[in-house]
Amino acid sequence: MIAFTNTVNFMKLKTPAMLLSCFLVLGSLGLIFFKGLNFGLDFTGGTVIEVGYSQSADLSQVRQTLDAAGYGDAVVQYFGSSQDIAIRIAPRDGVEQSRISNEVLSALTAATTDTVDLRRVEFVGPSVGAELKEQGGLATLAALLCILVYVAFRYEWRFALGAVAALAHDVIITVGLFSLLWLEFDLTVLAAVLAVIGYSLNDTIVVCDRIREGFRKIRDALPVEVVNESLTGTLSRTLVTSLTTILVLLVLFFQGGALIHGFATALLFGVLIGTYSSIYVASSISLMLGISREDLIPPPVEKEGEGTESLL
The missing domain is CATH 3.30.70.3400 (Alpha-Beta Plaits)
Structure with a gap:
């Protein structure tokens, strides 16, 4: 084991964080299926x-x-x-x-x-509202599927599953909040949910990239140590980005008026839960799936004619 100085031990709270996330996701799904959503005019007609x-x-x-x-x-x-x-x-x-x-x-x-x-x-009309509801759900699923394929191709399948799990985690809990508080769910809120996916994905990609570079640079360290060091390296960037975004959303929430109140609410909560999921959910799932240095180092490429000298 390598002792890193000034490194925050994020993964020390991995198990409590995953339990909390499971509780929030299951609770949100229960609210969505049993209580339902207060659909706005865009969906109900x-x-x-x-x-x-x-x-x-x-x-x-x-x-x-x-x-x-x-x-x-x-x-x-x-x-x-x-x-x-x-x-x-x-x-x-x-x-x-x-x-x-x-x-x-x-x-x-x-x-x-x-x-x-x-x-x-x-x-x-009611038929238009039903069509918008169906297309909105399909748009969310398509976004998650495309992200899964991209991250798996760009990084590693363990990162892809962790990233998509984090995004689904953010969407479900954000929608569950609207069900819990019985806030109106309309097209502007759906747009905010899709924006939350984009914001959370940006954070997750930064974390995945930093972890990949950490595995390549840090040798003879446990995977959990590399993840902690990588998350610590992105902490200042994550805090600055999240805080500046939250300041703008607070202005929209309090001064934007009723038309964008739901939009600001979804984004404000989504940014908070997205920052948390990028640190804990995506990284924790990748670790539980057994991510290692060997998975992230490209295999050596043999040069043409290499190894033929011994035959001469």
């Missing part, structure tokens, strides 16, 4: 109506008004401020979008003395 009041609106009163008008299944929530309200109504067969928005606006106007303005109306 329906009508979204945004209205503005001259004063603060009472959500309970708005719900009672819509219930009396025949829209008891409407989802009502504040949209940016207490004066702006977003109303989501499930698709209705044989009912035109303009009729729904007119009936809702008339009911809300008649129930209050405040001025009610119609700000925005959006409609998505």
Whole structure:
């Protein structure tokens, strides 16, 4: 064994980290399958109506008004401020979008003395929403498959399995957070999940490259020592990249408005969990699969005519 100075022993916590990851992944899968996701209009279809009041609106009163008008299944929530309200109504067969928005606006106007303005109306058919949901899932699976092939070709199959496991880990836990908190899951959140895959992959590739170089340069060291030394070498880069990204996402989260709140939430959580998985999940799985120096050193290439001197 070689004693490295100023090396952080990351792999000392390998077993607790893997147990924590298994718990979070299984818990997230349980939430996704049994509780489900709060799919937005992009996936479920329906009508979204945004209205503005001259004063603060009472959500309970708005719900009672819509219930009396025949829209008891409407989802009502504040949209940016207490004066702006977003109303989501499930698709209705044989009912035109303009009729729904007119009936809702008339009911809300008649129930209050405040001025009610119609700000925005959006409609998505249920078939389009189902198609977007299917294509979004296929896009995520295709991204993971392409990453598996690339990393296996570029580095080593043990690194490939570790990298894809880390990416799947990040996606599942991020989606599980949206199920746990019952946050709306729409196309912007799906885009954020795909962005999390790209961000986490970048971190994982840097770690894999550093570990490969560590095995080639450090001789007579155990694999776990090489991994610890390599992770320590990338620590400053990982922290600086993650912190600067998180600062930007915090600004988007608090100041970006309701339209990108879900996007910022998914990316903010995804960056945190992606940084953790790049250090522990990908590296730990590669070690458990038996990565070694011999796997990462290219075989010697015999030159033409080499070894023929002994025959002469």
